[in-house]
Amino acid sequence: MLRLSSLLILTVFLGYVSASYEDKRCKCVCPSPATVLNNTVGSDRKLYIGNVPPNMCNCDGLILPRVGDLVKGREQEFCPRCECKYENRNTTIIKVVVIIVLWVIMLLVAYMGFLICLDPLINKRAKASYQEHTNEDDESTLGGPSQPISSRGNVLNRVTHQQDKWKRQVREQRRNIYDRHTMLN
Known part of the structure; x- marks a missing residue:
């Protein structure tokens, strides 16, 4: 799994490196040449x-070579309406961040798959030895299947016990909120 994901990330990274990015x-934002020629005010x-x-990042260096024929003689009206910005970005950092995000997403998907596979095992055992308790203090007085966590040797039983405890707390909160209209502290 680790080798496969590393190979995938390396392939993606090499694919990005071979592409050409500036x-x-x-970057200049200018009005349409038609707005200067027709003397209309537009948002185009x-x-x-x-x-x-x-x-050379200005109207004379970037825009007039492209649209000079359209605005010939009206450059003084057209150029002040342009907003030009010189941008400097580091695509290597962008690539690294994207790869890290993809790696984290893959780890989370793998963890979710592990939990989905583990859930039937936990629920199967929980259903076999489940007894509804009304209060956590009653656990110590009852004998039998609900024994303290320290005597349970296996991790699966501990997880099941914590899950049952959490379900009881949720049930108690629901009862307090919906039936008694109070909140737990």
């Missing part, structure tokens, strides 16, 4: 992304 980019904005040096 860690540095210029376009996103322009390019790989240019930080000193």
Whole structure:
């Protein structure tokens, strides 16, 4: 299981490394060239992304080479409406975080599978020796199947005992809240 998951993570990581991602980019949000040409006020904005040096991350360096023909002669009206930001990100850290999250999810799924497999064993034993108790103090006075945890040698019996105790507490809380309309402290 460990080898299989490690192989899967290594394959995913190598797949990411072979892909081409830009860690540095210029991102500009500008109005549509039609809004400048028609002198209309609109909320139609376009996103322009390019790989240019930080000193060229502006309207002249990124946007005008692309839409210069459309806004010819109206650059002074178009460019002040653009918002350009130079972004620098580390895709390696992003990849590592994604791999860690996937690893944690896989561990939790494996743990859930273990608990699902263990639940029938616990419930089978619990049903065989289950006696309803009204109070935890009565446990010590009753003889028989409900003995203290220390005398139970096996882990499964301890888990079953804790599960029964928790079920009793839940039943008591439900009775207090729904029947008596009080809460336990």
